[in-house]
Amino acid sequence: AQKVTQAQTEISVVEKEDVTLDCVYETRDTTYYLFWYKQPPSGELVFLIRRNSFDEQNEISGRYSWNFQKSTSSFNFTITASQVVDSAVYFCALSEARQAGTALIFGKGTTLSVSS
């Protein structure tokens, strides 16, 4: 069965600190897709990144970076020099490559609070 675990429920940091959000997933498929979404207080889920299971290249986008390791079934997300605007709930999600549908399986989320 597929499952996504985000062990960190809440993280609090001070502005300019680096912070890493952990995500561990379980799937029996060899082809799958991993995502990170951000949910600010307004409630709308904002897409951040998608990674295919056959592409283990790490990615950096501005202050954001993602570390995908199939050997440990992890897809961790690091924010460098955090800012108050980064305060939100962050969700990791998994989608298996099935013909019938592309449901996203979400973790429970990590609430990040950045104070000034």
Add this chain to the structure above:
Amino acid sequence: DAGVTQSPTHLIKTRGQQVTLRCSPKSGHDTVSWYQQALGQGPQFIFQYYEEEERQRGNFPDRFSGHQFPNYSSELNVNALLLGDSALYLCASSSTSGGGRDTQYFGPGTRLTVL
């Protein structure tokens, strides 16, 4: 380019009533998925519609039903509302043009409160 839109924004119903939520997908998208997000939890997949048919369904009772129209917009219907149906209902759209594995983009959600 308009993103995913949902209506209404908020809704208050009483137990036993029925409710209909609406979603318009992002331009160019043909697939709509619905999710339920209880307070403090991650979104839970309800079902997905493509070509006006339910393509995949999560672990939700038959009280939850949906529909997709020829213009790709979608409705989520919930009958016989229970207190436990109170949640944020999120609609997401995606495209099958990328082999069906395209990213889902979410709307702002409908906050349903059942009293």
